[in-house]
Amino acid sequence: MYLDYAVPFLICFPFLIAVLLLISGKSRIGNAFARIGAVVILITSAAFFVAKLMNGFSVSDRLFTHTEIADHVILGGEILLMAVVVYLCVKYKKYWISLLSIVPTAAIVYLEQTAAAEEIEHIFLDRLAMLMVLLVGIVGSLIIIYAVGYMEGYHNHHKEVQDRRNYFLALLFMFMGAMFGFVTCASLIWLVFFWECTSVCSFLLIGYTRSDEAVNNSFRALWMNLLGGAALVCGIIYFYHTVCPTLSFRTFINIIPQMTPSIGVLALIPVFLMAFAALTKSAQLPFSTWLIGAMVAPTPSSTLLHSATMVKAGIYILIRLAPLMNGNITGTVVGFVGGLTFLAASFMAVAQSDAKKVLAMSTISNLGLMVACAGIGTPETVWACVFLMLFHAVSKSLLFQLVGAVENSLHSRDVEDFHGLLYMLPKHAMFMFIGIAGMFLAPFGMLISKWSALKGMTDADNVLTVIFIVFGSAVTSFYWSKWMGKLIAHPHKTKQVKDVTEFGEMFSFWIHALIMLLLCVAFPFVSGSYVGPMIASDDLMRYVDPALTTGTMFVLVGLLLLVFLIPLILYLTEKNNASTKKPAYMGGINTGDDNGFVDSFGEEKILWVSNYYFEDKLSIEKLMKPCQALAFAALLIIGCIMGAIALSVIGGVM
Template sequence: MVWKIYMHMTSMLCLGVAAFFFGGLSLVSMSTGKCSLIEWELSSLNSLTVVFVLIFDWISMLFLSFVLLISSSVLYYSGSYMKGDKNFNRFMYLVLLFVFSMGMVILSPNLISILLGWDGLGLVSYALVIFYQNEKSANAGMLTVLSNRVGDVAILLSIGLMMSLGSWNFIFYLQDMVDEKWLLVKFLVMVSAMTKSAQIPFSAWLPAAMAAPTPVSALVHSSTLVTAGVYLMIRFSSALEGSKIQSMLLIISCLTMFMAGLGANFEYDLKKIIALSTLSQLGVMLSILSLGYPDLSFMHLLSHALFKALLFMCAGVVIHSVKGYQDIRYMGCLVEFMPLTVAYMTLSNLSLCGFPFLAGFYSKDTILEVAFMSMINFMSLILYIMATGLTVMYTMRLIFYSLSGNCNLTTLSNIADEDKIMSDSMSLLGLGAVFMGSVLSWLLFPECYMICMSMFMKNMVLMISFLGALIGYMLNMLSVSSKLSSLLYYKEVVMFGSMWFMPFLSTKNISEAYLVWGATNEVLNDKGWFEHLGSQGLYYTFSKIFMILSSLQMNSIKVFMKTFVVMLVVILLFFS
């Protein structure tokens, strides 16, 4: 037990010190405009060199400082949350390995060195999703790792295509990649980013990954795994200017944030609601990036990481207090028993909605204003407006069912803010959710954006948010006090609540088709022609040849006589 306590304390201190160290370095790099590049040559073949590269510029160090800060809070939080687990040490090592893999992705401007961290994220996330060993976790882990393998294959293909450049340091070739001949490479990078950031049609794995412990969810769905794809696209953003990839990414990301916001309004699992809100915000980041504003996307990435990690940690405290239930219908009136946790949860929810002067306001409000001001198509504009309203709707729904509302708790629930470790770990992120939005806006945008729009468009975000809050709260009050009218529209509710049937399409039909194809391929190829023409066939052929050679080398008189007679017969036949 002593080792467990020291382990989470030591991890928190080390990662916290490293976070402030890299944060200071990023400020120095930002003010001086300098960056450092460290390169190790692993192997060289003709003009191709395989190198391991680390880049230390203000973007990578600032993001790494946020990741380390959130990781230190999550690890300290895990010391209380996972205290009774017999595999506590394994959990802590896996989380540290996960943070290390994310650091590899952040600091690498080279596709080969990125692949190390990219694969590490996929592998360790699988190990964390199946941490609670049951059938549901195994299915969720398999869906997660197989979905991410698509992105790994896309990265491998882009590595092969970039071989013609003579180097895989893509950061030096971004201006050359603006040319349309590099369209396939950019498409493959976009596919790999879509799989990691769970965009359509790879969205099914993100809510399924909620089978992992809540501290893992707080880390994975705020600043590490799902943001790796967004970060990669930010690095590649200058190569996407004027490309067809931008239009494709805009439509996909807008559909994703609308679908996730709609699905969260029909979901009752607390962690899945927060996961779907993460998916919606990832769509916001990628959509504004596809419009040509990677700096805004990066700012929202950082501010979202803080309040989303805080929201997951509050959800973990709530789940602990209500005996492990995750259904929000078994909660209610928590504000009377857990005022501090409810205050942090409300703070992060309001920041998610873009409440004025919280962290999410500075990035989200600017994103919506820039999107409304830019040359955006009508479909994307409507999706932006509807996704904004749906975000406030599911937030008010979550507040109504779990925090205020009617008391639906069981009699044996011991609900209180008594855990000091969990409360302390949330305090730092609570401060970040309040102040870091303004700090980031001062740091990243020393010169203000020029916003030119009508009064109606300017006030549209406020109107949509207010309308969404009103509709969300009123609908939930009616649904509790009246008959379950959703049963009258069962098919529609199932469709919207299941992310447009994406989990079914990602598992049942595709897996069955691949299993049938795999069985046929195994019989015909792996155990058929590949064996005959491959290893087994070559083995039998070489075995016969070696037996003949061996018998010739035995110096047997019979063999020589037979050989002599055969050669004599052949010569006679030839001359006759």
């Protein structure tokens, strides 16, 4: 079918734009390339999705079975990626990291060359893949449209950083191309290539400023992600030699449940290794530190890493693996690590006043919840996981872009400096308010998903995760609401702020906010006609069990309208009612504008209250190490069990 050629186009086109951007050097024509490229990708992915929707997402065709040329290109790409990693490792004297690239690449190339010829499909387009295409396509291209405007402001504000914006934009495009490939490919070899591709792109993006901190953080991200990649390769090789000699990802998913009774836990080893890889990519404990370090990069890359792509790649794999994790030890451990990450990261988010760090910790925390849902792997929790992923991508992308835009205008991204933002940058503050509300308030999407996750975990009788969730979500409300409070607080200084936000950025905010609200309103429809059938498909959970009944979902939509309408109506009616303004109580003579008092020497003392942070108890420095140790112990235990099984089998064979 001609329609399916959209996939190679979506994969190759971003790479083409990237090459154009790299060639254009410092020239301003790069901006035009980037904008046009992003719009083309946005339209193509949306149109492709609609076209597939009309077709009813048939997966009967085996797509792209003969791909000799593409296979060669991908082989070349793998070697090229390895060369880039090795070169940079040598340049910055981090020799050991290069081993994490050389060994897996060599192994996968060897596997590819020695594998028996088989006719497998290379592209697989079910509803899950298409959902990811849409998510990456829309959110990703909006981020790029935003990035073009952002980098202008960024380089005016950060003169010390060398202006390589076209290189930066090129990386963003490569990232998108790799992501499209990752979510659509059905060949394990291709999967590894696109996986490594996202790892290397994120490594280069984090190191963009070339400051010492950026370089260190980028190498930390690199080794953690390469370690995951190595686990992925191990899993694939193990699967090929022990379970079933095929390189088809679809076979991998479908054959393991059938194999489990006959060869026991053995078939779970590749599942564990793949899930481990996903944990590194989704920045779960003990690998959360790379994502926090990624904050040194310019905001668009953090946005791309956190909301639409990188971290969602891990979740995507885990959703695919969910049926293989339900009720076994791998799932239990993945669920535990996810729940622990949700709780620990939300605690650490409380102690942050740097807005980007709050967002980073909140991302890790929400990913933890998704990981836990996938790990428990009942249709109910997977349903919750998909919605968490959707709502999180949109809200978080909006928030990251806003923080970036506010920073460019305000020259600070400290939440304490957002005090009274509503009076300085009203539009930004309103969008931020909506974005934050979307992250935790009833009845917005994230909260509904969290609620269904809670119900799903209860149904799965997983007390520990339930406890993680109830405590985690209380703390989550705390750090978000104190941020919201800052936005609308009475301003204590009258600083004029020049708004440098460009049209493209504003455009992106509007689209994000609209999509978020639309998603909330269309929630029952999306669940019934798309996510439901997706989970019930043979390649996923085989049946669906939505955590919420359709009736409840409509109640939620009604409540959503109330949450907007009631304050609005009351605002409009109260505005005209006569009410006398009184000065606030200041414990002394009020200065007149409610921000301080006049002391006994006649001087004005300006006062304001800052938020609670509990830095002495909840800082990353204090909490990260013990939590990492706990998660590491859990992974080590299961690693040892799996290793012992593998060894005993090999011993038995010999």
